[in-house]
Structures are given as C-alpha cells and as structure tokens.
Amino acid sequence: MTLVSSPIYLSFFLPVVSYFVGAIPTGYILGKFLLGVDVRKLGSGNIGATNVSRVSGKRWLFLVVFLLDFFKAFFVVAVAARVVPSLMVLCALLVLLGNGYSCFIGFRGGKGISTSLGIVAAINPFVLLIGFLSWVFAFYFFKIASVASLAFLSMVLCSALVMPMNLGVRLLFVFIFAWSTWRHRENLKLLWRGEEE
Numbered sequence: 001m002t003l004v005s006s007p008i009y010l011s012f013f014l015p016v017v018s019y020f021v022g023a024i025p026t027g028y029i030l031g032k033f034l035l036g037v038d039v040r041k042l043g044s045g046n047i048g049a050t051n052v053s054r055v056s057g058k059r060w061l062f063l064v065v066f067l068l069d070f071f072k073a074f075f076v077v078a079v080a081a082r083v084v085p086s087l088m089v090l091c092a093l094l095v096l097l098g099n100g101y102s103c104f105i106g107f108r109g110g111k112g113i114s115t116s117l118g119i120v121a122a123i124n125p126f127v128l129l130i131g132f133l134s135w136v137f138a139f140y141f142f143k144i145a146s147v148a149s150l151a152f153l154s155m156v157l158c159s160a161l162v163m164p165m166n167l168g169v170r171l172l173f174v175f176i177f178a179w180s181t182w183r184h185r186e187n188l189k190l191l192w193r194g195e196e197e
Helices: 007-023 026-035 049-056 059-083 085-100 113-123 125-142 145-162 167-183 185-193
Strands: none
Touching: 007 059, 007 085, 026 049, 026 059, 049 059, 059 085, 059 113, 085 113, 085 167, 113 125, 113 145, 113 167, 125 145, 145 167, 145 185, 167 185
C-alpha cells in the first residue's frame, strides 16, 4: 500500500482537495480572462452562472460556468464515493462550502446551485432528474432564475423527506436546501417586493 492510497492519508487528502476544488472561482476567472471585468463588482455581485451571463450579455457563458461548477462538484463527490464512501458526505459539504466561501477571492463565492446539482447527480441521479425538471418548468413559466433554483431546492428537500436513503445523505440534502435558500435570501426579498428579474 502506498502513502497516497492509505486510509489515513485519504481521510485527510480528500476533504482538503474537496474544499479547494469547490473554491476554484469559475465565474470570476472567466469574467477576468474572457471579459476583462470583475463580476463581483457588476450586476448582483455574484460569481455564479446567472450573473456572469447577465454581465456579459452572452447566454453561452451561463452554460460554461454552470457546467464547470457542476462537474467540479460531481467529480469530487463521485471520487469520494468510490474511494472512501464514508467521506462522501463530508467531501460534498466541503465542495459546497468552497464554492460559497472561496479562499481565492476573499472568502466570497457563489450561491451553490450548480454545485448542488453536481453533488446530487453524483449521489442520486433520480433526484437530480426530478430537481432539474422542476428547474426547467419553473424557469419556463416564470423566466426568473432564482425561482427556478428554489424549485430545484424544494425537490431536493422533498426527496430527503420522502425517499429511502441513508441518514447522512438525507441530512446532506436538507443542508443543501437550507444553505442554498439562505444564499438566495436577497433574491427572496426582491421576489417579495416583485422586483426580481
């Protein structure tokens, strides 16, 4: 057994890597290199796919940022589930926290929707499908990204409450709902006032 494959090494290495992978500020980096702007100072100030797309006026950038954040989380959780299953939930939490509080940009970050989708996809593709369809339908009818995101989060919460799953995953899904809803609190205020776009 090599050092890299030893359980003790992996128990330290995987969680640390999970945070740093989650902390890679995809939207900020693309904003700097492709647009020459700091997206934190424009639009909503968020580094997520929606704000990058709005600031740039380029819809394809939404997809690029979304997919990069999605697959960062998916990769981390899928690897943890395969290599050290007992660390999967911890690694999922850390990749989400890395996304929200990136050490690379002063512990600021995104709202976690793309990252949450990646986490859910790696753990339970069926829940992802339900959540994604909820997002699509909500966006189709309301044309507001935050409403669609909240629809997805609601489906994640419902799945945690009614579907058979291990307690750790159930608690993780409840945390994802609570965390991402909290990160959308300003959007909720705007929705309440009828000012959200």
